[in-house]
Amino acid sequence: xxxKNILLVSALIxxxxxxxxxxxxxxxxxxxxxxxxxxxxxxxxxxxxxFLLPACILAYFFVLLPIIYSLAYSFTNYKxxxxxxxxxxxxxxxxxxxxxxxxxxxKLSRAVLxxxxxxxxxxxxxxxxxxxxxxxxxxxMKGNTIFKVCFFxxxxxxxxxxxxxxxxxxxxxxxxxxxSILGLFNIPAKDLLNDPKTTMPTIVFISAWQGCGYQMLIFxxxxxxxxxxxxxxxxxxxxxxxxxxxxxTVPGLRPTVLYVLVTVFIGACxxxxxxxxxxxxxxxxxxxxxxxxxxxxxxxxxxxxxAIALLMTIIVGTITLLQRKLLGGKx
Numbered sequence: 001x002x003x004k005n006i007l008l009v010s011a012l013i014x015x016x017x018x019x020x021x022x023x024x025x026x027x028x029x030x031x032x033x034x035x036x037x038x039x040x041x042x043x044x045x046x047x048x049x050x051f052l053l054p055a056c057i058l059a060y061f062f063v064l065l066p067i068i069y070s071l072a073y074s075f076t077n078y079k080x081x082x083x084x085x086x087x088x089x090x091x092x093x094x095x096x097x098x099x100x101x102x103x104x105x106x107k108l109s110r111a112v113l114x115x116x117x118x119x120x121x122x123x124x125x126x127x128x129x130x131x132x133x134x135x136x137x138x139x140x141m142k143g144n145t146i147f148k149v150c151f152f153x154x155x156x157x158x159x160x161x162x163x164x165x166x167x168x169x170x171x172x173x174x175x176x177x178x179x180s181i182l183g184l185f186n187i188p189a190k191d192l193l194n195d196p197k198t199t200m201p202t203i204v205f206i207s208a209w210q211g212c213g214y215q216m217l218i219f220x221x222x223x224x225x226x227x228x229x230x231x232x233x234x235x236x237x238x239x240x241x242x243x244x245x246x247x248x249t250v251p252g253l254r255p256t257v258l259y260v261l262v263t264v265f266i267g268a269c270x271x272x273x274x275x276x277x278x279x280x281x282x283x284x285x286x287x288x289x290x291x292x293x294x295x296x297x298x299x300x301x302x303x304x305x306x307a308i309a310l311l312m313t314i315i316v317g318t319i320t321l322l323q324r325k326l327l328g329g330k331x
Contacts, residue, residue: 014068018060074307080300093307108308110283111291114275117200118207118287119268126208126264127257130215135249137216138223148220152213159210163277166206167193196284203274203285211267215260219253226252258327262320269316288312 026045033039074093078086100108133151137144154162169177172191179189192198226249234244272289279285281294288308296305 010068010072011065014065015060018056018064022056070306070309073303074310076303078303078306080297080302082300086303089303093304094311096304097308097311107283107286108291111286111288114200114284114286115269115271115288118204118271119265121201121204122208122268122271123261123264125204126212126268127215127260129208129212130260131219131253133212133216134219134223138220148217151216154210155213157210159273160277162206162210163274167278170202193279199275199279199282199284203271203278206278207268207271207274211264215264218256218260222253222256223249254327258324261327262323265323266316266320269312 026049029045075088075090076086077089077092097108100106101112103109137148137151170179170192171177172179172189172194176189178192182189190198192202230248230252231244234248239247270289271287272293275285275287276290276293281290286294292305292308292312295301295308
């Protein structure tokens, strides 16, 4: 049986380690300054540390502690409404997770397949749309600012709001905007969100539409950093627009593409809000994050949910490292 004060004790231990690491960094900074014969002033150091303090406090309470607690809970039978009845059960949660993962009749198996399907489709689609929009906005033409604002607007709108709006637009009733348009052409009404064949493709399209504006700005920033004389040299060598894109633009965007690929991939693996609000907890819409949420809050199985979260973190982290290794080159 776990002690009632185990969370408090572990939090204090983690805090002590956190402070110790911080002190070690300061000491190493002082030694480096002395080795390089630089003047070291405590006033400037204290000012820098005070600026870092708010970020460190937030990282401790909202990043470090949740990660450590989630790791610890994954080896217990912790239930949400029974915090005083925690027992260590070893790898039972992980064994159960693997059994359900490879049983196609279980929700976890469907969640894995839906998440994989979503990631495979949305990552190239969102990055491709972002790059096309960036190239369009980077061209010298009137009204570029208006286009940039229009393309970026969905990003600043809450996921909850856009999910609700799209749910109304795609409403299966004839009053829905989408089905009203189909009715003009005598096409029967479609229920895209509840049809198992179209649920995930619809969510993929909506997610790519909302997220591509942010990656568009990143690509735009990278495009402005590519030297103009390279385009002029390629043009003088007789390269057409397509060859200039492949020989100049693509190599110049390589580091940015890697960053965008990693961030979009991680974000896609955490998909939850759109299927939750637009469809609900069904076989054709459940994802890994949605499944973890249901297990942790609805079913109150925090230990089991934490075990799945740990497995998901390991898998996503491994794939991310492989992406950096394969696409990052020598840098």
